[in-house]
Amino acid sequence: MKEDIVDPVLEIHDLTVSYSRKPVLWDIDFSLPKGCIAGIIGPNGAGKSTLIKTIMGVIPSSSGYIKIFDQTLNAVRSRVSYVPQRESVDWDFPASVLDVVLMGRYGKLGLFKNTNKQDKRIALECLEKVGLQDYTKRQISQLSGGQQQRVFLARALAQEADLYLMDEPFAGVDAATEKAIIEILREMANKNKTIIVVHHDLQSVVNYFDWVILINMRLVASGPTQKVFNNKLIQEAYGGKLTLLTEIGNILEERQIPPREK
Amino acid sequence: MDDLVTFFSFSDPNIRYVVFGSILLAASSAIVGCFTLLKKKALVGDAVAHSVLPGVCAAFLFTGTKNISFLICGAFFTGWMSLLLIDYIVAHSKIKKDTAIGLVLSVFFGAGIVLLTFIQQSGNSSQSGLDSFIFGKAAALVGTDLVTFGVIAIILLVIVSVFFKELTLVAFDENFAKSLGFPVKSLDMLLTTLTVLAVVTGITAVGVVLMAAMLITPGAAARYWTDNIRKMVIIAAIFGALSGILGAYISYVAPSMPTGPWMVVTSSFIAVISFFCAPKKGIFAKWVRNNVNKTTMRDENTLKAFYHLGERDEDFELPRSMATLADKQRIGEKQLKKSLISLCSKGLIKETEEKWILTKTGVQDAARIIKLHRLWELYLTNYMHIAPDHVHDDAETIEHIITPEIENELEHLLGYPSDDPHKQKIPRL
Numbered sequence: 001m002k003e004d005i006v007d008p009v010l011e012i013h014d015l016t017v018s019y020s021r022k023p024v025l026w027d028i029d030f031s032l033p034k035g036c037i038a039g040i041i042g043p044n045g046a047g048k049s050t051l052i053k054t055i056m057g058v059i060p061s062s063s064g065y066i067k068i069f070d071q072t073l074n075a076v077r078s079r080v081s082y083v084p085q086r087e088s089v090d091w092d093f094p095a096s097v098l099d100v101v102l103m104g105r106y107g108k109l110g111l112f113k114n115t116n117k118q119d120k121r122i123a124l125e126c127l128e129k130v131g132l133q134d135y136t137k138r139q140i141s142q143l144s145g146g147q148q149q150r151v152f153l154a155r156a157l158a159q160e161a162d163l164y165l166m167d168e169p170f171a172g173v174d175a176a177t178e179k180a181i182i183e184i185l186r187e188m189a190n191k192n193k194t195i196i197v198v199h200h201d202l203q204s205v206v207n208y209f210d211w212v213i214l215i216n217m218r219l220v221a222s223g224p225t226q227k228v229f230n231n232k233l234i235q236e237a238y239g240g241k242l243t244l245l246t247e248i249g250n251i252l253e254e255r256q257i258p259p260r261e262k
Numbered sequence: 263m264d265d266l267v268t269f270f271s272f273s274d275p276n277i278r279y280v281v282f283g284s285i286l287l288a289a290s291s292a293i294v295g296c297f298t299l300l301k302k303k304a305l306v307g308d309a310v311a312h313s314v315l316p317g318v319c320a321a322f323l324f325t326g327t328k329n330i331s332f333l334i335c336g337a338f339f340t341g342w343m344s345l346l347l348i349d350y351i352v353a354h355s356k357i358k359k360d361t362a363i364g365l366v367l368s369v370f371f372g373a374g375i376v377l378l379t380f381i382q383q384s385g386n387s388s389q390s391g392l393d394s395f396i397f398g399k400a401a402a403l404v405g406t407d408l409v410t411f412g413v414i415a416i417i418l419l420v421i422v423s424v425f426f427k428e429l430t431l432v433a434f435d436e437n438f439a440k441s442l443g444f445p446v447k448s449l450d451m452l453l454t455t456l457t458v459l460a461v462v463t464g465i466t467a468v469g470v471v472l473m474a475a476m477l478i479t480p481g482a483a484a485r486y487w488t489d490n491i492r493k494m495v496i497i498a499a500i501f502g503a504l505s506g507i508l509g510a511y512i513s514y515v516a517p518s519m520p521t522g523p524w525m526v527v528t529s530s531f532i533a534v535i536s537f538f539c540a541p542k543k544g545i546f547a548k549w550v551r552n553n554v555n556k557t558t559m560r561d562e563n564t565l566k567a568f569y570h571l572g573e574r575d576e577d578f579e580l581p582r583s584m585a586t587l588a589d590k591q592r593i594g595e596k597q598l599k600k601s602l603i604s605l606c607s608k609g610l611i612k613e614t615e616e617k618w619i620l621t622k623t624g625v626q627d628a629a630r631i632i633k634l635h636r637l638w639e640l641y642l643t644n645y646m647h648i649a650p651d652h653v654h655d656d657a658e659t660i661e662h663i664i665t666p667e668i669e670n671e672l673e674h675l676l677g678y679p680s681d682d683p684h685k686q687k688i689p690r691l
Contacts, residue, residue: 082441
């Protein structure tokens with residue numbers, strides 16, 4: 001079940017991604033409309049994080065291509081923002097909240113240039129949007145999990161992008177923060193920004209997302225939430241584990257065979 | 263004493279060289295080391311340091327001279343090779359990184375020692391002094407050598423300041439840096455090159471065995487004093503420079519002493535002091551904080567004892583003897599006495615004829631603690647459904663830490679209650 005889009009924000013064509021020759025994503029193929037909040041949904045080990053990391057060029061793909069705004073990632077990097085998983089960094093790093101949010105400006109600055117007053121103003125505005133204006137000087141290890149997640153969100157906002165890819169922004173977050181974050185995302189979507197969120201809580205999918213991408217090592221479905229988020233497809237993504245796919249993957253790894261002949 | 267004056271007057275140009283050289287190399291390696299440390303690559307620094315020895319020896323064997331530029335090239339070459347080898351082993355075998363580092367370190371260092379022994383036994387007269395590369399000799403930092411090392415150290419400082427933003431970003435969040443399109447691989451290579459260069463500048467004065475300590479220790483010590491990476495780098499440089507001077511001084515006073523170990527001992531000493539004395543993070547600061555907590559709890563418990571007695575007699579301002587108060591508490595007489603004196607100095611109680619009595623503010627404070635205790639008990643029973651006979655011990659601790667904001671929220675949540683789960687009155691203030 002896949003709904004194709006004319007003039008998509010993101011087009012993924014026949015994408016395969018492998019870790020040491022073992023494919024973790026097989027022939028992923030979908031497109032995404034502008035101004036939606038899309039959830040990437042699937043069980044543990046389905047390759048959700050891998051998918052957005054590949055879109056952001058953090059890990060290489062083995063075959064297929066990705067087009068963002070009908071161009072390659074490098075051409076539109078300044079219009080795309082990535083929010084890594086909160087646990088992926090060491091929060092004991094000697095930096096303040098403002099320092100981290102200012103990193104969102106680095107992409108626009110490029111190498112060798114330092115942040116100026118304008119960047120600082122934007123960073124402070126973004127902190128206010130996420131409700132952390134009183135914490136700007138706080139060392140980042142002194143924040144709660146929800147606050148750390150909001151720091152990452154503020155850093156993404158500071159990038160002033162058009163497409164946002166967020167890896168589990170609701171993980172380890174209290175109910176109030178979750179609500180605050182989803183409101184910010186809605187506001188962004190209303191301004192015609194597109195947001196892709198890796199998510200694993202099935203309960204909230206219908207409320208949060210207007211587009212759903214169901215994956216489990218392969219694409220199960222991609223389309224408007226009311227069309228694809230039904231029992232049959234959820235069952236297919238969560239229940240029907242394709243054991244053959246895993247077995248073949250193991251052989252590819254063992255014999256170190258690339259997924260494409262050339 | 264004479265030595266001290268001669269040394270620190272810097273009138274002897276040789277001393278000037280040595281001191282200047284030691285400061286420069288120790289500070290620059292400390293600065294590079296901060297990033298190595300934050301990237302959690304401390305062990306890699308150690309591997310590089312040990313791996314430069316075979317390079318130094320091989321360079322000597324090929325050229326037959328102790329020309330420092332050749333030796334540096336050799337050191338740089340094997341230092342880099344060791345890192346490539348570690349990465350290669352990790353990528354292409356089942357061996358994990360820590361094992362790979364251990365393997366490469368010992369194999370390279372072993373090869374270096376073999377070469378060194380071979381050179382020493384070859385009867386080549388110009389080899390004398392080559393063994394000082396193992397533990398370092400600051401006195402060797404003179405003339406043209408110093409210029410070479412000085413130039414490298416300055417290059418290091420310039421590169422770190424130019425790439426400060428990028429190095430920080432990559433150290434904190436590599437994936438995000440990649441997503442911004444920063445050349446993360448090149449920046450990693452840059453940091454590796456800087457690490458190798460920092461090690462190379464130190465090999466004459468500190469020696470290969472202990473150079474890793476000069477990379478890592480100042481940064482680790484500096485981390486205790488600040489949460490700001492800029493300040494951390496500056497403090498690390500100062501700590502490094504300090505141990506540089508002290509190491510050079512000691513090896514000046516006792517010429518048979520190798521400089522490296524002394525530099526490392528002084529910088530470790532600084533690290534130990536930081537570990538104990540740094541504000542907020544140091545052991546002493548934690549200890550003081552603990553003690554303050556303990557005394558506050560003790561004093562608040564004494565206040566509660568007064569309040570409980572007051573509740574019993576329906577009069578809060580009756581004088582109480584030590585014995586009556588001790589009955590109500592689980593602390594010894596000595597602690598109770600201390601507690602009473604401390605409360606007295608805060609004006610919460612006063613002494614009359616060997617007895618103690620709550621002041622007006624004392625009654626207020628005592629009532630607040632009792633109120634917090636009973637509010638918390640009520641919260642636990644109402645919201646967490648814990649049996650009323652299980653809530654007391656929890657509340658005994660929590661009563662001391664509830665802030666006024668949480669107090670307000672608790673009261674609001676519970677609807678300004680009048681009784682706790684044991685039907686005891688919650689005091690109104």
